[in-house]
Amino acid sequence: MGDYHGELAGIDLHLWRGAYTIEGLRIVRRNAKAPPLLDAPRLDLSVKWRALLEGGIVANATFERPEINFVDGSLRDNGGGVDWRRQLESLMPFRLDEVRVRDGVVRFRNPASRPRVNIEATQFNGVVTHLTNVRGGGARPASLEATAKVLGSAPLEVKAAFDPYESLRDFRLDFKATGIDLTRANDFLQAYAKLDAESGSGDFVMQLDVRDGRITGYAKPLLRHVRIFNWKQDIVEQGDNPLRAAWEALAGGLQNLFKNPEADQFATRIEFSGRIGDAKTDAWTAIVAVLRNAFGEAFRPQFEQLPTRGPGDVE
Template identity: 35%
Template sequence: MMHVPKKIWIPLAIALILVAVRLAMPYFVTKYVNKVLATLPGYTGSIEDVDIHLYRGAYQVQELRIFKVDGQKKIPFIYIPVLDLSIEWSALFDGAIVGEVEFERPELNFIGGGKGNQSGKDVDWTKPIKDLMPVDINRLTITNGKIAFYDFTTKPHVDLVMTEVNASAENLSNATDNEQVLPSTAHFTATSVGGGRLGVKMKMNVLKQIPDMDIDLKFEDVDLKALNDFFKAYAKIDVERGTFDLYTELAMLDGKIEGYVKPIIEDLKIVNWEKDKKRPLELVWESIVGFLAEIFTNQPKDRFATRVPLSGNINDVKTSAWPALWSIFSNAFIKAFEKNTEGTIRIEAVTDKDTVAPKSDKQLKKEKRKERRRQRKEERRKKKEESL
């Protein structure tokens, strides 16, 4: 019998054990992911496979689908072909061990009307992501996603879709120890039905129980005629032509909100006499709507617009009818609103100098880590001086 030296068989045994563990990991990770998805109240989820990438501290979840238990069986509420969860290596240079999450071609499908509606409310959707990621998430990206709203109970059916959804959020756990009030940034872009372009820029602090944020939103060049199924289903009108733009600035601090919403409609035409004369009731209603819109349209620019101010607490946002009505009148008869955000809303607009918001546990821990790093630097400096 041949004797194998220990210096050979011990490393060989360790290598075999590591290979066995590596081969078994996808099975156990798949089982764990399905267990997490099974805890969603009112929803059920599953995945097809898991790929492990040890060299970059990552794993990929393949073909994730989440359905509402008593909802639409053919259209999942969430569908993610590839979900990548990994360590954010760049954050290690800042002394933080955090993760990043990437969603590739995700779909989010809302369904309205009737018993089969699916809206995702009453579920904390951040919990399964946190459960799947063993460290704090610092970076999140979405590539080529899709957001849809369907209503199969109306006539005609409503089908509103946003495609080319791309988003990124950076420094969510403030791994860089940024001392600004809003240390995190996010960008969001998408293309809507009717060729509209949506762009959102945000600064935020998501470490607080109620996040602070500063939002700048532009939704431009939507062809209203492409939304006729929506208008026919809910407003009983038929748009012949027109474009829609929406501009919003919003700031929120400690649950207090200040901002505005500015919708603008240009070149609007609702009534088509030749097409609608066989439907007299619809024709009358469309004529009334068109007449009112025409009265309050700025004639030189053919622009109907208003500005609705928002103010109050997150649980009780107040809007006033008079400023909105005055804005309609002002746009029509005094000066047409500009198609852009105004740059008038900042986080300082809702700062209450007499109130100091309580710090979250994460903020306190980060402050302690920062203080410990400062002390270590100071100790190293003193030792260096003593050695000289």
């Protein structure tokens, strides 16, 4: 599998019902220190015998407590380095009518950033339908629906429609996270937006539409009761660089045109577009980058215009 190889601990066969249980499935990048791209303690497969007799595979699959790791920075690992479509084409024709994920974990890490970033989506439960390596299933025949908890307890919802044969160059993605405790996202915000959140919560909504590798979409952050820059905490206790502290204080002192003073909240909508690239470009790399950058860039303008406290303010 190109830059990756697969590992498994064992297989149990249940021939009487056409089922298999795979224990300890791992997909690992070769010669890398990054965690496995996929670590699935248990995968249950049920196969329809009639399809096998006709030279194809039709099955359902259930992953129990899988972990998926996306790594940014010098140890980047997000499924790149493999033409996954070609890998699927090399197999006999198959269709997965339903793939379920139960109690999974999805992590986004950057061990090279300062500070290091480790964001987790836990309690990940979802279902993917109509995965196939056969061309001609119609426009975006596969779908995904999933829920999770991100940054501790913030509800996350994801919906997608895509063409699996097109290696994710044709898909739509709806992403929503609500009730995010922004202080729990500080490592990410410091690494990618260069700002701290002293307090506050936020919602984040994003929609992506990709057709023939061209990305269009928008991100909508909604921030509530947010403050940045605490003189005592940032300068005295943490020993922040004074230039950085001055930047945060200046950013925090600007007025926001989208502010609702009665609700003490800020909202805006940020449009973006781009291209995944040619057919050889790794789609996963582009998609993860869009998600990461959209989150950071969507929140940055809001943080840059928030009220703040200075050294003379009362705690």
